Structure formats: C-alpha cells, structure tokens
Amino acid sequence: MQEVNPKETTRAYAYEMWMKAPMPMVTLIKTLDVTRLRRISRKRGLKFNMLMCWCIGRAATQVKEFYMLPVGDKLIRYDSIAVNTIVANSQGEVSSCDIPFSEDFSRFNENYLRLTRKVSDTCENHDITDSMVIGTSALAQYDIDGAVGMYSGVFNNPFMIWGAYRRRWFKTTLTISFQFHHTQMEGAHAARFLGKLQDAINSF
Template identity: 75%
Template sequence: MREVKPQETTRAYAFDMWMKAPMPMVTFFKTLDVSRIVKVGRRKGLRFNMLMCWCIGRAASQVKEFFMLPVGDKLIEYDTIAVNTIVANNKGEVSSCDIPFTDDLTVFNADYLRLTRQIAETCENHDLIDSMVIGTSGLAQFDIDGAVGMYSGIFNNPFMIWGRYRKGWFRTALMVSFQFHHTQMDGAHAARFLDLLQKEINKL
C-alpha cells in the first residue's frame, strides 16, 4: 500500500468533490441469481458464504478502482484486496475476519475455514491493513429486502450485505446491497462490479 497524489489519478475530480461531503457513501441494490453457488456448494461440500466471498473477490479484482481507497484525508493505492466476513464467536458475539483474496478457490477456501475457525475460538479480529478490504455481512438466517450500511466517517471501505436466499421454480435469488465511497468509484464502476459478480457466479 502507498499514498498517491489524487491529482495524478483518475479519481482526481471525485476526490475534490466527495472527500469532504457529509455523506459520501452510495448504496446500490441488486438481485443476484445464486443458483450456481447453491448447486456447487452442495455438490462439493463448500459453504455458501465462502463461495459468495470468493466470487466478490474475483469480480472486484477486475475493477481497478477497488485497488484505491480514501483513508483519512489521503488516497491510498493497494496491490492486493481481501474480503471480510463477520464470524459468530464463542462468546455469542461477532468478530471480524479479513481473508486474503486469491484466484485459487482451493487456497481461498482453506484460508476461509482456518481463519474463521481461529477467530470463532479466540474472539479476536483478524485485520489485513495492507490490503483493500471489501466488507461483507451475510445474515443468512433472516429474510431481508435490503440494508444500507452505516457511515462511521472512519472506514470508507466498500461493503456488501445480504440475507437469506429465496428459492423459486427456476432460480435461487439473493438480494444484495453494495455500499461504496464516491471518491473510490463512480456508479458505473459499481454497476460493472455487480454485473461481473453475477458473471463470476454463473461460471463458478
């Protein structure tokens, strides 16, 4: 990770416009067809949440804006990305787990299982400060139509939320929300990411 001069990047205008905005976050909603994830997960014995996180990482790694993030009053460029998941820990609370993204699904799955198990037992967060982290929160036991994340003014990371998927006759649908900082990307970048996410799910 390294600080870059905003005026020397494609985010120069957005940096000037949105860094001091009282509410710089934008939220998109999209219904995804996750039939493929459900099918592959059952056949291979892989967790739905893990496969969602991997597909998110695959899609994000194809959009260059994901590798830059406003941090404080600076613009930081990263070489790697990670996907965060929320873990129910042994104290009955939740902890945060950053999983380094890799194109290798076998490696990502092994990291996911190892780190989430470790965090559930220790109740200590696992943070990767050298990667641009995409936050996620899967509320798989609840039926929700959408959620808008909180803007703390501290964390500007993109964030995805979803609830329980819904089975139909021909497909399994999942409503997701995607929140992003306008300095990091524009609506077109976010929409492209969501389209890429659907494509990655379809070819899983």
C-alpha cells in the first residue's frame, strides 16, 4: 500500500468533489440470482457466506477502482484485497474478521474457516491493514428488503449487507446493498462490480 497524489489518478475530480462532503457514501441495491451458490453449498457442505465472500473478492479484483481508497485525507493505493465478515463469538456478541482474498478457492476457504473459528473462540478481531478491505454483514436469519450501512466518518471502505435468501420454485435470490465512497468510485463502477459479482456466482 502507498499514498498517491490524487491529481495523478483517475479519481482526481472525485477527490476534489467528495472528500469533504458531509455524506460521501452512495448505496446501490441489487437482487442477485444465487441459485448456483445455494446448490453448491448444499452439495459440497460449504458455507454459503464463505461462497459469497469469495465471489465478492473475485468480482472486486476485476474493477481497478477497488484498489484505491480514501483514508483520512489521503488517497491510498493497495496491492491486494481482503473481505471482511462479522462473526458470532463465544461470548454471544459479534467480532470482525478480515480474510485475505485468494484466487485459489481452496486456500480462501481454508483461511475463512481458520480465521473465523479463531475470532469466534478468542473474541478478538482479525484486522488486515495492508489490504483494501470490503466489509460485509450477513443477516442470514432475517428476511429484509435492503439495508444502508452507517457512515462513521472513520472508515471509508466499501460495505455490503444482505439478509436471508429467498427460494422461489427453482430459483434462489438474494437482495444485497452495496455502499461505497464516491471518491473511490462512480456509480457506474459500482454497477459494473455488481454485474461481475453475478458473473462470478454464475461461473463458480
């Protein structure tokens, strides 16, 4: 990771426009067809949430805007991406766990299981500071139509939220929300990412 001069990037105008905006976050909501992931999850005994996190990481690596993030008043370029998940811990509360993304699905799955288990047992967050982290929160037990993440003014990372998937005959759908900082990307970039996310699910 390294600090870059915003004026020397494609985000120069966005940096000037949105870095000091009181609410610089944008949220898109999309319904995905996750029939394939649900089927693979059941047949192979893989966690659905882990499959979603891998597909999110896979799609993000194909959109270059994900590798730059406003941090404080600086623009930082990263070499790698991680996906965060919220973990129910042994004290009945929740902890945060960052999983480094790997194109090698088996390796990602191993890291996901190992790190989430450790976080659950120790109740200590696992943070990766040298990767651009995509936050996620799965409210898998609840049927919701959408959610908008809170903007704290501290973390500018992109963030995704979803609830329970919905089964309709031979199709399973999942409505997700995707929140991002306008300095990092435009709506078109975000929409392209969501399209690539659907492609990653379809081609898994």
